[in-house]
Amino acid sequence: MKEVYKKAINVYKSIIKNSKRRPHIRSKYFRKQKVFLGLFWQHLEDKLNNKDKLRRLKYFSCAIELIMHSNFTPISKENVDKRSEILHRFGG
Numbered sequence: 001m002k003e004v005y006k007k008a009i010n011v012y013k014s015i016i017k018n019s020k021r022r023p024h025i026r027s028k029y030f031r032k033q034k035v036f037l038g039l040f041w042q043h044l045e046d047k048l049n050n051k052d053k054l055r056r057l058k059y060f061s062c063a064i065e066l067i068m069h070s071n072f073t074p075i076s077k078e079n080v081d082k083r084s085e086i087l088h089r090f091g092g
Helices: 002-018 038-046 050-058 060-069
Strands: 022-027 033-036 074-076 086-089
Touching: 002 050, 002 060, 022 050, 022 060, 038 050
Parallel strands: none
Antiparallel strands: 022 033, 074 086
8 A cells, every 4th residue: 555655646746846836737638728636635535445545546647647648538427516516537
């Protein structure tokens, strides 16, 4: 768990260095608009199951790369908790 977390946090720190305020990446699909990453880390801390945390952290760098470089249309739906948010699921 420590190795996976360390790799994910290093990727996140490199993203933090590139942004002045809130950590973000630019998505190719959304015409280079910003995708903010702070919500992911809050969501991860809310998870109780370490196995689930580990699974999500393993794919963090892949997910960042997919969001940055994918041209495919994501699956989008409203967040059930907050109607003002739209959640996107990228495939690759």
